[in-house]
Amino acid sequence: MSNVSVCVRFRPLNARESLQASGASCIRQLDNECVMFKDEKDQEETTFTFDRIFYEDSFQADVFDFVALPIVRDAMNAINGTVLTYGQTGAGKTHSMEGPSIQTNDPKLKGILPRVTQIIFDLIERADEAAEFLIKLSMVEIYMEKIRDLLDTKKDNLQVKENKLHGIFVAGVTEKYVQSEKEMLQILQTGLANRAVGQTLMNCESSRSHCVFLLTIQQSDIEDRSIKTGKIYLVDLAGSEKVEKTGAEGKLLCEAKTINKSLSALGNVINALTSDKPCHVPYRDSKLTRILQDSLGGNSRTALLCCCSPSTLHASETLSTLRFGTRAKLIKNKPRVNSERGRHELESLLQKSYQECDQLRAQLLMSSARLRSLNQGSAYIVLKSQSE
Numbered sequence: 001m002s003n004v005s006v007c008v009r010f011r012p013l014n015a016r017e018s019l020q021a022s023g024a025s026c027i028r029q030l031d032n033e034c035v036m037f038k039d040e041k042d043q044e045e046t047t048f049t050f051d052r053i054f055y056e057d058s059f060q061a062d063v064f065d066f067v068a069l070p071i072v073r074d075a076m077n078a079i080n081g082t083v084l085t086y087g088q089t090g091a092g093k094t095h096s097m098e099g100p101s102i103q104t105n106d107p108k109l110k111g112i113l114p115r116v117t118q119i120i121f122d123l124i125e126r127a128d129e130a131a132e133f134l135i136k137l138s139m140v141e142i143y144m145e146k147i148r149d150l151l152d153t154k155k156d157n158l159q160v161k162e163n164k165l166h167g168i169f170v171a172g173v174t175e176k177y178v179q180s181e182k183e184m185l186q187i188l189q190t191g192l193a194n195r196a197v198g199q200t201l202m203n204c205e206s207s208r209s210h211c212v213f214l215l216t217i218q219q220s221d222i223e224d225r226s227i228k229t230g231k232i233y234l235v236d237l238a239g240s241e242k243v244e245k246t247g248a249e250g251k252l253l254c255e256a257k258t259i260n261k262s263l264s265a266l267g268n269v270i271n272a273l274t275s276d277k278p279c280h281v282p283y284r285d286s287k288l289t290r291i292l293q294d295s296l297g298g299n300s301r302t303a304l305l306c307c308c309s310p311s312t313l314h315a316s317e318t319l320s321t322l323r324f325g326t327r328a329k330l331i332k333n334k335p336r337v338n339s340e341r342g343r344h345e346l347e348s349l350l351q352k353s354y355q356e357c358d359q360l361r362a363q364l365l366m367s368s369a370r371l372r373s374l375n376q377g378s379a380y381i382v383l384k385s386q387s388e
């Protein structure tokens with residue numbers, strides 16, 4: 001499997017698009033991997049190719065299976081992964097990531113996040129008897145270049161730090177230990193209610209921030225005492241938009257400019273990673289790229305879901321989203337090339353030693369959580385074998 005998969009999802013036309021543009025489409029479906037794009041003013045169509053293209057009639061379950069399921073399976077085997085939804089405001093990022101709501105009663109409409117939650121606990125149920133799990137959840141949003149803790153809104157300017165033991169991390173972020181799917185969904189709902197949304201011409205509940213969910217899955221084998229840890233970042237990006245189309249002014253305009261700046265920082269990082277020549281990778285240009293530094297390219301798995309409107313009304317935004325996805329596609333299987341590569345190789349040797357320390361620390365943590373769970377009926381640990 002390659003390290004980066006790039007998929008595109010076209011949502012159905014909305015009422016405004018059906019009315020104003022008489023339902024005219026800027027795309028022509030070829031197959032599951034190729035789509036033709038044509039703006040009204042273009043003479044010729046352009047072909048775009050991706051790992052998978054989901055058209056207007058696609059199902060949430062199929063999007064999850066292709067985009068996120070391999071990443072969850074890998075995370076259970078200690079390979080970190082990231083799923084990002086990218087696209088203009090109102091293109092279907094939140095619909096794909098969460099569904100109409102995180103706790104929707106319609107199982108068909110469940111988005112990636114509730115499905116990830118479900119599959120993690122299903123996999124735990126089916127795991128080997130000797131396996132014990134510790135599941136941790138953190139949620140932050142990056143709003144106006146400030147990191148806010150969605151699980152404790154008093155923490156509204158968290159800092160990204162780096163050390164040899166943990167790599168890149170958000171210092172002081174709330175980490176909730178979760179023991180069931182139901183509990184996880186409740187926490188997610190509470191956190192999401194704290195997210196900054198605003199009303200734009202394009203979407204009456206537009207996300208004005210990048211929302212980053214971090215799930216940590218720690219698995220210990222009670223027989224051989226080995227521990228493995230996998231992390232999954234799920235990122236619902238704020239809308240990439242042409243400022244004039246959203247009707248933004250004042251504070252909204254300022255928000256839109258900040259969002260565009262950080263999305264272009266993400267684009268620049270992707271460009272640098274795909275460059276043939278050694279070059280500096282500008283991770284530090286935005287909080288978003290800084291947080292994701294360890295999970296773009298490298299050994300981790302990344303899935304980018306580019307969400308688009310098929311309407312001619314939004315042809316230029318759709319084109320820029322398709323181009324963004326095409327740039328990201330070039331990272332595939334490509335070794336990370338940058339001016340700091342030599343240093344990285346040396347550091348990775350050092351990192352191995354630190355990881356051994358981390359394992360010991362994790363074993364200690366797991367033992368103490370298990371003890372607490374047994375003594376006090378604490379909700380800290382998911383015991384695989386409930387009969388214990």
Ligand SMILES: Nc1ncnc2c1ncn2[C@@H]1O[C@H](COP(=O)(O)OP(=O)(O)OP(=O)(O)O)[C@@H](O)[C@H]1O
Pocket residue numbers: 010011012087088089090091092093094095096100203205206207208237238239240307
């Ligand atoms: N695949 C889809 N099928 C049906 N409806 C969809 C689909 N994708 C999006 N929608 C609908 O389109 C509207 C906008 O979608 P959504 O809120 O997901 O956009 P967004 O990209 O997250 O926007 P923003 O960046 O402003 O948050 C919502 O009403 C949503 O239900």
